[in-house]
Amino acid sequence: MAIATVNPTTGKTEMLIEPHSAAEVDERIGQAHAAAAELGRTTFEQRRAWMHAAADFLEGHAEGLGELITVEMGKPIAQSVAEVRKSVKAMRFYADHSETFLADVPLDDPARVGASAAWSVYQPLGVVLAVMPWNYPIWQVVRFAAPALMAGNAGLLKHASNVPQAAMLFDDLFERGGFPKGSFRTLLIGGGEVARVIADDRVAAVTLTGSESAGRSVAATAGDHLKKAVLELGGSDPFVVLPSADIAEAAKTAVAARVNNNGQACIAGKRFIVHTDVYEEFATEFVRRMSELVVGDPLRPETEVGPMATEQGRQDVVDLVEDARAKGATILTGGTLHDGRGWFYAPTVIADLPNDARLVQEEAFGPVASLYRASDVGDALRIANQTTFGLGSAVWTNDPSEQERFTRELDAGAVFINGMTVSYQELPFGGIKRSGFGRELAEVGQREFCNLKTVWKA
Structure with missing residues (x-):
């Protein structure tokens, strides 16, 4: 079955691309495997020049690629162009910092281990498979590819099936900069074929950004074959607002975080947990701003909220909202399908959620905000930590003791104070x-797909 670009603004099929056959997939894995061997012999200086050249190419096509992103998955055009430029910045960052991040680490006192010298080195693993989502179709790939290639690895990409044109961009992007042929290859395959690629002896590791179910599947296959995996799955991030915060600024930022x-x-902030002393003030401003957002064609510069990327994604959000409504939650704004063609959903705020509402535990992957009233600081922490997720979080407070407590006690991989x-x-x-589990970005993310080798010298 052909892989399609379906414009979420119109529901129209823009392009059909034939998937790769089993033979083509095997050939592409072979190309990446050969390139990995070659990359392992290159220097940081060579890879730095190639990565900068690829970044220059991407930057030169930012406007056109921004339009492509918007047509394929529907985000407002200004955000699409910004995504491309953010990706360029990351490529240059890893080009310039990888040699430092992956430098040898000497043991200060080798005599303690009976050696004249001892040190650790970071070496590439080989071919790494990336299974990437559609929501940031350029950024998600670059934030894996740039550090992986700069470490000397080769990459394979299984991108989301609804962004095939973005996927094919990466089939030659890095070769345009000078990287060896096959250094990064796109595989146009379905999700059911991922396990076979992970199992291939030429593939050393896998990283996935996606749903919890996809993560379970990839982790199980990687475990069966004793291969390294890094997973970034869902989140239902808390956005906590306490009395000492700048409430107007918190409400303004909350809208940006949610939509x-x-x-x-x-x-994104999804669950907005507000201390009872400032709940009414925050809720009034938050709901007003959410209700005034401009929803429409994402190619128009004035549009603030475009369509959801897929029809099924919209239906998933509808189901969550209707479940909450049926169980007695209050819809403060939105909760309706947007008029016209495309997969639009009105920006929505829901309050008074009963504990058995699905939204209390499940992720709303669309413009839907859940609003909670917390009786005190301890109650805000309880609500923030009550889900099974632990990705990001935000807390708004100017009280140093509260900042310290939330930094320590929030169950999350990140805490942002007075920001999104x-x-x-x-x-x-x-x-x-x-x-x-695992980490992306910074130096620790680059080291995830390296062999940390210990060297001991008599």
Whole structure:
């Protein structure tokens, strides 16, 4: 079956691409395997020049690629172009810092281990498979590919099936910069074929960003074959607002956190937990701002919220909202399908959620915010930690003791104080609990796919 670009704004099929056959997949794995051997013999200086050249190419096509992203998955055009430029920045970051991140680490006192010298070295693993989602179709791939290639690994990409044009961009992006042929190869395959690729002896490791169910499947296969895996799965991030916060600024940022990328981001604020003393003030401003958002064609510069990426994704959000409504929750704004063609859903705020509502535990991957009233600081922490997820989090308070407590006690891979959770190439990214394991970005993310080798010399 052909892989399709279906425009979520219109529901129209824009392009059909034939998937790769089993023979083509085998050939591409072989190309990556051969390239990995070659990359392992290259220097940081060579790879740095190639990565900068690839970044220059990507930057030169930012506007066109931004439009492609918007057509394929529906985010507002300004956000799409910004995604490409963020990706360029990450490529340059790893080009310039990888040699330092992966430098040999000497033991200060080798005599303690009976050696004249002892040190650790970071070496590439070989071919790493990346299974990537559609919500950030350029950034998600680059944040894996740039550190992996700069470490001397080769990459294979199984991208989400609804963004095939973005996927094919990566089939030659890095070769355009000078990397050896096959250094990064796209596999146009279905999800059911991923296990076979992981099992291939030429593939050393796998990383996945996606759903909890996909993560379980990939982790199980990787475990069966004793291969390294890094997983970034779902999140239902808390956004806590306490009385000492700037309430107006918190409400403004909360809206941006919830509807960025049309509400389809793992680390977006989803559950807004507000101290009872400032609940009414925050809720009034938050609901007003959510209700005034401009929903429409994402190619228009004035649009703030575009369509959801897939029809099924919208239906999943509808099901969560209707479950909450049926169980007595209050819809403060939204909760309706947007008029016209495409997979639009009105920005929505839901309050008074009963404990048995699915939204209390499940992730709303769309422009839907859950609003909670906390009786005190301890209650806010309880609500924040009550889900099975632990990806990002945000707390708004100007009280140093509260900042310290939430930093220590929030169950999350990241805590942002008086701001919204964002991924930066300079900071480690990942979660705990059912949000996955391992880290991406920064130096620790690059080291995930390296062999940390100990060297001892008499």
